[in-house]
Amino acid sequence: MSLKKTLIGVGILGGLGAFxxxxxxxxxxxxxxxxxxxxxxMGVNFDSYSLQAVKGKVExxxxxxxxxxxxxxxxxxxxxxxxxxVGYIEDTTPFIIPARGTAPINFSFTLxxxxxxxxxxxxxxxxxxxxxxxxxxxxxxxxxxxFVSATLPITYDSTIKCILYDKNC
Numbered sequence: 001m002s003l004k005k006t007l008i009g010v011g012i013l014g015g016l017g018a019f020x021x022x023x024x025x026x027x028x029x030x031x032x033x034x035x036x037x038x039x040x041x042m043g044v045n046f047d048s049y050s051l052q053a054v055k056g057k058v059e060x061x062x063x064x065x066x067x068x069x070x071x072x073x074x075x076x077x078x079x080x081x082x083x084x085x086v087g088y089i090e091d092t093t094p095f096i097i098p099a100r101g102t103a104p105i106n107f108s109f110t111l112x113x114x115x116x117x118x119x120x121x122x123x124x125x126x127x128x129x130x131x132x133x134x135x136x137x138x139x140x141x142x143x144x145x146x147f148v149s150a151t152l153p154i155t156y157d158s159t160i161k162c163i164l165y166d167k168n169c
Contacts, residue, residue: 037150040063044056044135057109059106060105066099069096069098072143073142075095076090077107077137081113134158140154
């Protein structure tokens with residue numbers, strides 16, 4: 001009777017071990033598939049300019065190179081102008097990126113130029129001097145496929161002249 005209980009115990013442990021290994025292997029494979037996920041900033045467009053607000057859109061092309069569908073669950077991005085924070089986007093609307101497919105996603109933003117320049121006089125002086133300025137975007141996208149999740153960092157650095165006059169930089 002003792003041998004029978006031992007064999008049953010070994011069988012249960014072996015089955016449980018095989019299940020845990022299969023689960024681990026599946027999760028590991030899904031995580032590697034998520035690594036085949038990329039993004040590309042397609043453009044930053046400014047729709048309107050005023051002393052109180054600069055409004056525009058950021059278009060990002062998300063691409064899944066793997067055979068799994070990817071869902072973007074959360075998108076967070078902070079805008080910097082010459083190193084000073086001027087705006088923030090947080091979007092929790094889920095976006096689906098099809099397997100071996102792409103999806104361009106537009107995010108609208110409103111920036112406050114007075115956070116950088118302080119007052120109308122500084123804004124006018126800066127505009128009249130026509131100096132170039134650095135623009136940086138820093139953020140992340142939370143992505144998920146099945147039950148596996150990952151965080152994809154998103155960074156972009158450019159200048160105002162480049163964005164306004166040369167769409168390829």
